[in-house]
Amino acid sequence: MNRRDRIEALLRAAFAPVELDVLDESAKHRGHAGAATGAGHFRVRLVSERFRGVARLARHRLVYDALAAEIGPEIHALSLELASPDEAPR
Numbered sequence: 001m002n003r004r005d006r007i008e009a010l011l012r013a014a015f016a017p018v019e020l021d022v023l024d025e026s027a028k029h030r031g032h033a034g035a036a037t038g039a040g041h042f043r044v045r046l047v048s049e050r051f052r053g054v055a056r057l058a059r060h061r062l063v064y065d066a067l068a069a070e071i072g073p074e075i076h077a078l079s080l081e082l083a084s085p086d087e088a089p090r
Helices: 003-015 034-039 054-065
Strands: 019-024 042-046 075-083
Touching: 003 042, 003 054, 034 042, 054 075
Parallel strands: 042 075
Antiparallel strands: 019 042
16 A cells, blocks of 8 residues: 555544545655655645534644654655535535
8 A cells, every 4th residue: 555545544544534635746846855755745635524613723633643653754744625514615
């Protein structure tokens, strides 16, 4: 299983998302000092009931907690777009 698939599996298990997109943008950052270790750059769009009534910072913490084992060795940078179903654009 590749990094993107592991991230997606962890997020699906933790959030039972209504929508989930995990994009590996590592190729855009080749040569970047932070990417020298081989860890990747990812963009995540996640819509989940778990975010209903939860503040933005707390949502980010929940995602970072779910991906804790991947942060560092596999994930160098993470861009997050998080919403509850009632906030997601239709």
